[in-house]
Amino acid sequence: xxxxxxxxxxxxxxxxxxxxxxxxxxLPYNAHAVDIGAGDQFQPAFLKIxxxxxxxxxxxxxxxxxxxxxxxxxxxxxIYLAEKTGQLMPADLRGRMATLQWLMFQMAGVGxxxxxxxxxxxxxxxxxxxxIDRYTNxxxxxYRVLDxxxxxxxxxxxxxxxxxxxxTWPWLRYWDRQGQDLNAHPNLKRWFDAxxxxxxxxxxxxxxxxxSRSKPFTAQEREILFGSKQLDRRT
Numbered sequence: 071x072x073x074x075x076x077x078x079x080x081x082x083x084x085x086x087x088x089x090x091x092x093x094x095x096x097l098p099y100n101a102h103a104v105d106i107g108a109g110d111q112f113q114p115a116f117l118k119i120x121x122x123x124x125x126x127x128x129x130x131x132x133x134x135x136x137x138x139x140x141x142x143x144x145x146x147x148x149i150y151l152a153e154k155t156g157q158l159m160p161a162d163l164r165g166r167m168a169t170l171q172w173l174m175f176q177m178a179g180v181g182x183x184x185x186x187x188x189x190x191x192x193x194x195x196x197x198x199x200x201x202i203d204r205y206t207n208x209x210x211x212x213y214r215v216l217d218x219x220x221x222x223x224x225x226x227x228x229x230x231x232x233x234x235x236x237x238t239w240p241w242l243r244y245w246d247r248q249g250q251d252l253n254a255h256p257n258l259k260r261w262f263d264a265x266x267x268x269x270x271x272x273x274x275x276x277x278x279x280x281x282s283r284s285k286p287f288t289a290q291e292r293e294i295l296f297g298s299k300q301l302d303r304r305t
Contacts, residue, residue, distance in 0.1 A: 090274030
């Protein structure tokens with residue numbers, strides 16, 4: 071058996087992508103909590119793995135040519151894990167491109183836009199109606215794109231469950247907080263419910279579940295996550 075992957079993570083949508091992928095692929099791993107509210111993401115040891123100070127990040131001791139590899143960016147990590155295992159990525163070029171285009175759709179659209187929706191609807195220090203409307207409307211548009219796609223295919227890339235589905239699904243778990251009605255998107259709801267029933271998905275959601283947020287950010291946490299503390303130089 072290969073040495074476990076060392077995963078540095080937190081129970082967020084991006085963290086859950088990798089938790090789920092590792093569970094689906096059956097790879098051994100150790101999950102190390104990076105408390106982003108406490109500023110763990112700015113620790114020098116973590117920055118050596120993730121220079122952008124974002125979770126998740128990982129080190130695979132059994133990387134290419136048997137040498138360790140460190141990776142940041144959840145999309146890159148998903149591609150790496152799929153290629154390492156030969157799982158959740160079609161082997162044919164057409165299927166591979168379909169998977170990668172929907173993965174990029176999540177990385178460039180779903181993640182950033184829904185993240186801004188969460189921020190302005192729940193975390194901003196005061197309501198900004200323009201920003202709330204702007205990002206909530208864009209979230210609705212993205213939900214409609216996904217619903218249309220899933221009206222013509224079982225999964226985002228086609229007939230097979232892939233890393234594109236794994237990347238997208240965690241971001242839709244809080245649809246109500248995003249000002250959305252999942253029932254208004256029946257194809258998307260069918261897909262969402264089916265993936266949520268997968269045992270590996272349920273196991274992935276349990277990773278660091280005890281650290282999940284159940285109360286508002288403190289003033290100190292807000293400063294660390296959204297304020298000028300992010301600009302402090304760290305070596």
